[in-house]
Amino acid sequence: MKELVVLSGKGGTGKTSLVASFAALASSEVLCDCDVDAADLHLVLQPTRRESHEFWTGQIAIIEGDKCTQCGLCQQLCRFQAIRDFRVDAKSCEGCGFCFHVCPVGAITMQDKLSGHWFVSDTRYGPLVHARLGIAQQNSGKLVALIRQQAKQIAQKDRFDLIISDGPPGIGCPVISSLSGANLALVVTEPTLSGIHDLERVLGVCRHFGVSPLVCINKYDVNEENSRKIEEYCYSQKLTIAGKIPFDDAFTESIARGIPLVENCSNGTVRQIESLWQRIFESLDRYQGGLKHADLRL
Amino acid sequence: MIIAVASGKGGTGKTLMATSLALSLKEKARVQLLDCDVEEPNAHLLLNPAISGREPVCMPVPQIEKGKCNYCGKCAQVCAYHAIAVVPGYVLTFPELCHGCGACSYLCPEGAISEVGREVGVVEWGNSDGVEFVHGRLNVGEPLALPVIRKVKQFANRDGVVIVDVSPGTSCPVVEAVKGSDFCLLVTEPTLFGLNDLVLAVSMVREFDVPCGVVINRAGMKDGLVRDYCEKEGIPILLTIPLDMEIARLYSRGIPLVVGLPEWRRHFIELFDKIGDMVHEGTGRIKR
Numbered sequence: 001m002k003e004l005v006v007l008s009g010k011g012g013t014g015k016t017s018l019v020a021s022f023a024a025l026a027s028s029e030v031l032c033d034c035d036v037d038a039a040d041l042h043l044v045l046q047p048t049r050r051e052s053h054e055f056w057t058g059q060i061a062i063i064e065g066d067k068c069t070q071c072g073l074c075q076q077l078c079r080f081q082a083i084r085d086f087r088v089d090a091k092s093c094e095g096c097g098f099c100f101h102v103c104p105v106g107a108i109t110m111q112d113k114l115s116g117h118w119f120v121s122d123t124r125y126g127p128l129v130h131a132r133l134g135i136a137q138q139n140s141g142k143l144v145a146l147i148r149q150q151a152k153q154i155a156q157k158d159r160f161d162l163i164i165s166d167g168p169p170g171i172g173c174p175v176i177s178s179l180s181g182a183n184l185a186l187v188v189t190e191p192t193l194s195g196i197h198d199l200e201r202v203l204g205v206c207r208h209f210g211v212s213p214l215v216c217i218n219k220y221d222v223n224e225e226n227s228r229k230i231e232e233y234c235y236s237q238k239l240t241i242a243g244k245i246p247f248d249d250a251f252t253e254s255i256a257r258g259i260p261l262v263e264n265c266s267n268g269t270v271r272q273i274e275s276l277w278q279r280i281f282e283s284l285d286r287y288q289g290g291l292k293h294a295d296l297r298l
Numbered sequence: 299m300i301i302a303v304a305s306g307k308g309g310t311g312k313t314l315m316a317t318s319l320a321l322s323l324k325e326k327a328r329v330q331l332l333d334c335d336v337e338e339p340n341a342h343l344l345l346n347p348a349i350s351g352r353e354p355v356c357m358p359v360p361q362i363e364k365g366k367c368n369y370c371g372k373c374a375q376v377c378a379y380h381a382i383a384v385v386p387g388y389v390l391t392f393p394e395l396c397h398g399c400g401a402c403s404y405l406c407p408e409g410a411i412s413e414v415g416r417e418v419g420v421v422e423w424g425n426s427d428g429v430e431f432v433h434g435r436l437n438v439g440e441p442l443a444l445p446v447i448r449k450v451k452q453f454a455n456r457d458g459v460v461i462v463d464v465s466p467g468t469s470c471p472v473v474e475a476v477k478g479s480d481f482c483l484l485v486t487e488p489t490l491f492g493l494n495d496l497v498l499a500v501s502m503v504r505e506f507d508v509p510c511g512v513v514i515n516r517a518g519m520k521d522g523l524v525r526d527y528c529e530k531e532g533i534p535i536l537l538t539i540p541l542d543m544e545i546a547r548l549y550s551r552g553i554p555l556v557v558g559l560p561e562w563r564r565h566f567i568e569l570f571d572k573i574g575d576m577v578h579e580g581t582g583r584i585k586r
Contacts, residue, residue, distance in 0.1 A: 011308010
């Protein structure tokens with residue numbers, strides 16, 4: 001079984017639009033939406049929900065007003081400035097429990113937190129594992145790890161050879177959680193200075209965790225000079241550009257209709273996506289990937 | 299006044315908004331731009347600030363003094379993040395899991411734990427043509443952005459106008475960046491993804507008692523969905539920027555909108571005036 005994760009660093013480069021098309025082009029796969037705090041893949045794939053689960057993780061401190069003597073020790077020790085006027089601010093509490101351990105009168109309890117939900121759904125291309133992290137919640141990395149685990153189990157049980165994961169933007173906790181141990185990363189960039197800057201950082205994360213990346217330049221014709229710079233950079237780093245996709249309004253239209261672009265029309269963009277998928281597919285075959293490729297670390 | 303520029307969905311134009319707003323206001327007020335998207339900071343690419351200072355961001359992590367430790371296991375028991383494991387005769391620490399809460403060192407009965415700083419990122423500051431600039435940069439491979447965001451926000455000076463460029467999403471890094479703001483500007487695009495993530499961003503703002511308004515970027519024929527939603531929720535649309543290849547190309551070259559097309563400056567000043575009115579009148583707060 002192989003696992004492809006699609007990342008970008010910068011948001012809005014077109015990860016989800018491309019993943020939706022890959023879903024249609026791959027013959028048999030499990031899909032996993034690792035962007036747990038702004039998941040969008042379900043909007044194109046129109047899944048039927050099969051299972052819904054609660055995601056409980058972490059804790060929050062609660063101060064019992066009638067027991068509290070207002071000594072102030074908890075406020076003084078909390079590094080996250082989460083306690084003010086002897087009340088806990090849920091948005092700031094990181095659930096460390098320091099206050100609970102030090103309260104001299106036992107006025108603080110730690111309560112488990114419902115941090116989100118995760119789902120298993122059916123799409124016309126295969127099962128989709130996706131999630132919704134609660135607003136303002138922490139632990140997005142843990143939720144990503146959990147849904148990737150579930151996707152793997154489904155793939156093993158129902159004999160799917162491939163998992164395609166739509167990753168989150170950025171380079172932090174949920175990205176690391178989406179990437180570590182995957183066979184191959186596709187990094188989708190755009191020819192803007194921001195796109196290039198963020199590409200370099202997310203490629204650094206790929207190196208750090210020993211996952212081989214392929215690069216795709218989306219909207220390459222918005223600035224062809226910058227696209228050339230990306231190609232030169234990738235060449236100098238011995239990285240493969242697996243595809244160049246033009247700016248195309250058809251993406252927005254196909255999303256609005258809930259159909260992956262490759263099924264919505266047949267134009268030059270679609271042919272570019274098809275050849276991009278072909279390259280990815282060949283690379284997946286080649287890379288044994290994941291942590292075994294520790295020699296790729298710089 | 300602190301204005302947070304957030305979005306839910308990535309790539310909708312937060313950095314374009316934040317930089318153009320800052321540049322448009324610099325003649326009117328003391329303006330700071332704090333780039334709190336520490337995973338992928340981009341504002342410096344448009345503002346080209348002259349960096350005058352930098353400071354590493356360090357997370358306090360435990361260091362065990364072997365001679366004093368009696369392997370009682372208290373530290374491992376109190377650590378909520380499983381960053382310490384104690385086996386007879388040995389203490390293992392996992393600094394990358396540590397949140398720096400300080401419980402282990404405070405609660406160690408033998409006083410065997412001290413804290414050392416582990417660098418997780420850097421904060422840099424400087425000036426860009428009259429705009430005070432601060433950004434944070436999370437080190438590649440580090441998972442926790444919050445300490446870097448907190449450090450950037452310490453630079454906020456409420457006497458002037460502070461514009462905070464926020465990362466995409468709705469989880470803890472976004473909340474940390476928006477916290478303490480007087481206004482939250484939500485940037486969206488008129489696509490199904492844009493609307494879906496705007497709804498999520500609005501529920502994020504709802505967690506705070508701050509007014510908010512929407513900017514529709516890449517606006518065109520299909521703004522109806524976003525407009526209907528905003529009307530239903532009573533959220534004002536404060537600015538509309540059309541889908542325009544020239545604007546996209548300026549951004550791609552790292553040229554702020556109000557530098558490339560100075561006629562836009564007027565719109566950003568108007569936007570700021572509207573925000574100011576809403577903050578002072580206390581309007582635009584969304585119902586919980």
